Amino acid sequence: MNDLCKRAVCILCGIALIETGCYRPIGPQSMTRDRHLYAGSLSDSWKEQTLLNIVKMRYIDPPVFVDVGNIVASYSLVQGINATGNIHPNGSTADATIGGFGTYSNTPTITYTPLTGNKFIRSLANPLPPEAIFAGIQSGLPADAVLFASVASINGLKNQEATLHGVTPADPNFHRIRELARQIQVSGAIRIVVKKEAGEETVSLLSVPTENISPQVQADLAEWRRLLGLNPTASEFRIVYGATASSDTEIAVITRSILSLMRTMAAQVEVPDADLAQSRAFPGFEHDKDVPGVVRLIRIHSGKSVSPEAFVAVRYRDTWFWIDDNDIDSKEVFSLIMMFFTMIDTGPKENQPVVTIPAH
Numbered sequence: 156m157n158d159l160c161k162r163a164v165c166i167l168c169g170i171a172l173i174e175t176g177c178y179r180p181i182g183p184q185s186m187t188r189d190r191h192l193y194a195g196s197l198s199d200s201w202k203e204q205t206l207l208n209i210v211k212m213r214y215i216d217p218p219v220f221v222d223v224g225n226i227v228a229s230y231s232l233v234q235g236i237n238a239t240g241n242i243h244p245n246g247s248t249a250d251a252t253i254g255g256f257g258t259y260s261n262t263p264t265i266t267y268t269p270l271t272g273n274k275f276i277r278s279l280a281n282p283l284p285p286e287a288i289f290a291g292i293q294s295g296l297p298a299d300a301v302l303f304a305s306v307a308s309i310n311g312l313k314n315q316e317a318t319l320h321g322v323t324p325a326d327p328n329f330h331r332i333r334e335l336a337r338q339i340q341v342s343g344a345i346r347i348v349v350k351k352e353a354g355e356e357t358v359s360l361l362s363v364p365t366e367n368i369s370p371q372v373q374a375d376l377a378e379w380r381r382l383l384g385l386n387p388t389a390s391e392f393r394i395v396y397g398a399t400a401s402s403d404t405e406i407a408v409i410t411r412s413i414l415s416l417m418r419t420m421a422a423q424v425e426v427p428d429a430d431l432a433q434s435r436a437f438p439g440f441e442h443d444k445d446v447p448g449v450v451r452l453i454r455i456h457s458g459k460s461v462s463p464e465a466f467v468a469v470r471y472r473d474t475w476f477w478i479d480d481n482d483i484d485s486k487e488v489f490s491l492i493m494m495f496f497t498m499i500d501t502g503p504k505e506n507q508p509v510v511t512i513p514a515h
Contacts, residue, residue, distance in 0.1 A: 193226055202467040205493060209455070210469065210476045212421035213436045215319075218414075220275075225266040282410040285394050286347075286359040287498045292340060293347035296494075297487065299337035303330075303452060304416060304491050307409040310383040311399050315449055317422035321438040324448035328382050335379045339363075342372045348391075359394040361406060416492055424455040427474060453485045454478070 200223070208218035288305050292298045307314050312332060315325035339345050346362040363376060365388070380387050386403040393405050400407040411419070422439035430436045440451070461468045461475040466486055468477035478485050 197223060199467075201493065202489075203469050205489070206455070206467050206476065206478070207469040207471060209417050209420045210424055210471050212417055213424045213426055213439065214430070214472070215437065218417065219269075222268045223265065225264075227264045279413045282396070282412050283495060283498055285396050285408045285410055288408070288410055289347045289359060289361065289394055291494070291498075292336075292345075296491070297337060298340040299333040300484075300487055300491060302333040302336060303450075304419075304488055305411050305495065307411050307415070308398060309408050310385075310406060312382070315419075317419045317439065319437045322422050322440075322449050325450070330450060332379065332382055335375050335382075338375050339372065339379065342369070342375075344368050344372050344376065347394075361392045361394055363390050363392070365390050413492070413495060416495065420453050420455070420488075420492070423451060423453050424476060425457050427457060430472075451484075453488045454482055455485070 204220065208220070211218055283305055288301060292301055302309070303314065307316065309329070309332060312326045312329040314329055316323045336345075344364055348360040348362050368376075377387065379385075383406065384400070384403060385392060385406070389404050391404070395401075395405055395407050396409065397407040398409055422437070424436075425440055426436045431438070455476055455478055456462065457474050457476045459474065461470075462477055462479060464480045465477035466480040466482070467489070468475055470476075478489055480486070
């Protein structure tokens, strides 16, 4: 075999070795990338679904929820090489043909579950558990925002409320209560305790220290107790669900349901003036105008084109609705309602209909 033939054979063998050596398992390599991308897509989808349902409620359009049940991503990679060569009998010349092929496919299968049925609807309509609300405050959620979003009244002081006829302002002292609650929370002079009393079910207690606190915190606590009608010397208060407290050592709370909170947010969606004039949406906040005596919980803008600085945006009735990315207060409240969903049992019932869609 002459040198030319030897070179041809070496080239073929070398390419085959390179092809084999370049193989890497695609599963482990894809995990980091895909996990991040799927997590981002799920987050964006959840935000958009939540905002869309809030907007729909402004138009008296029933909210619909669809959960993502499973994501199964399958990959396949087929690669190979073919090579042919001819060496002439006289050994003077040689020719070779080299070819390669590869096929890659990614076929994720996503399962969607419509959230319906009596159990799910009741979970949306039932008030949020007071102990969960105060436990959230204990864990660091801002007390003023949590009380504003989730509480309808506390010891008879009513929060503002949205109805089909408009928005009713809150009792003036309600906003002062949540402001004081935030100041006391930041100072660390408040603690939520959950325990079982003899012969009773689990109860939630709010514990307030009486010693080793600054004069400013003492003044805040004294005002907070006075506005709520609480015992000025007690250090422990029982949290109960109800309109009024039975004693001066109880904090009676009526919490909102998820649907009630969504309706309150829906009243603050800025809908087009034409939709209000034609009674397509119930009365609430108009474009860039506040309601006298009412404090905004969230600001949801609308327009024919979406803002490039939107935190989340959806299109409904040929109009874009969005929350600005630089609106920290609105983003905080919007994130709270998504957290509240985790406080209730919204899991799908067994044997619910599912939709499985191969994504190509």
